[in-house]
Amino acid sequence: MAGVPVRTTIAKVVRRHVAHRRYKYQDRRVLEQIVNPFILSRFAPQRVLEIGREPYEAFYNEFFTGRELWTIDWDAAKAPFGARNHIVDDAANLCRHFREGYFDFMLMNGVFGWGLNEHEAIENAFGAVHAILAPGGVFVLGWNDTPDLVPVPLDRVQALKRFRLYLFPPLNATSFKCSTCQHIYNFYRK
Ligand SMILES: C[S@@+](CC[C@H](N)C(=O)[O-])C[C@H]1O[C@@H](n2cnc3c(N)ncnc32)[C@H](O)[C@@H]1O
Numbered sequence: 001m002a003g004v005p006v007r008t009t010i011a012k013v014v015r016r017h018v019a020h021r022r023y024k025y026q027d028r029r030v031l032e033q034i035v036n037p038f039i040l041s042r043f044a045p046q047r048v049l050e051i052g053r054e055p056y057e058a059f060y061n062e063f064f065t066g067r068e069l070w071t072i073d074w075d076a077a078k079a080p081f082g083a084r085n086h087i088v089d090d091a092a093n094l095c096r097h098f099r100e101g102y103f104d105f106m107l108m109n110g111v112f113g114w115g116l117n118e119h120e121a122i123e124n125a126f127g128a129v130h131a132i133l134a135p136g137g138v139f140v141l142g143w144n145d146t147p148d149l150v151p152v153p154l155d156r157v158q159a160l161k162r163f164r165l166y167l168f169p170p171l172n173a174t175s176f177k178c179s180t181c182q183h184i185y186n187f188y189r190k
Pocket residue numbers: 051052053054057072073074075078089090091092108109110111114115116117
């Protein structure tokens with residue numbers, strides 16, 4: 001899929017669903033209009049996993065039409081907003097559900113510090129993400145850099161050291177801080 005058509009398609013999806021609620025939030029715009037379109041056009045991921053799903057993201061399924069999209073959230077009430085392939089479980093248990101190297105692209109946004117808070121569970125979750133990511137696959141971690149939402153400093157999470165930092169071309173950074181919500185996107189590859 002070429003870059004411009006993907007961006008156009010995604011922009012239409014965002015406009016159709018939420019554009020009027022997005023202009024204030026750079027963190028959401030970066031995810032929806034920069035991160036996802038670039039990943040789709042550059043990597044054409046066939047198997048995608050999104051960890052953590054809120055009702056306002058249900059339309060994200062449309063970004064990944066024609067691909068094998070999975071979602072996981074430990075709150076059963078979020079299942080109606082997930083993909084057709086949805087799992088109700090703790091992200092720390094991902095290895096119970098998928099074989100090694102299964103996914104080409106994985107996104108975990110707003111989960112670290114929002115429920116994924118215990119150091120051991122954090123290590124297990126990021127360890128599992130690394131295990132089930134394909135070699136060369138991309139992992140995007142979105143988190144909020146505020147004291148109440150950083151349960152463990154990320155540089156103390158051993159499992160994250162297994163990834164390679166990925167210089168994300170559209171933002172020219174391996175880690176990008178948005179102007180809203182102290183939100184940061186970290187970019188990794190396996
Ligand atoms: C603040 S919401 C944000 C999620 C959303 N992806 C976003 O971008 O706004 C956090 C979500 O992560 C889920 N969650 C938190 N900890 C989790 C864990 N350890 N395993 C699976 N889901 C978790 C919550 O149930 C909730 O739906």
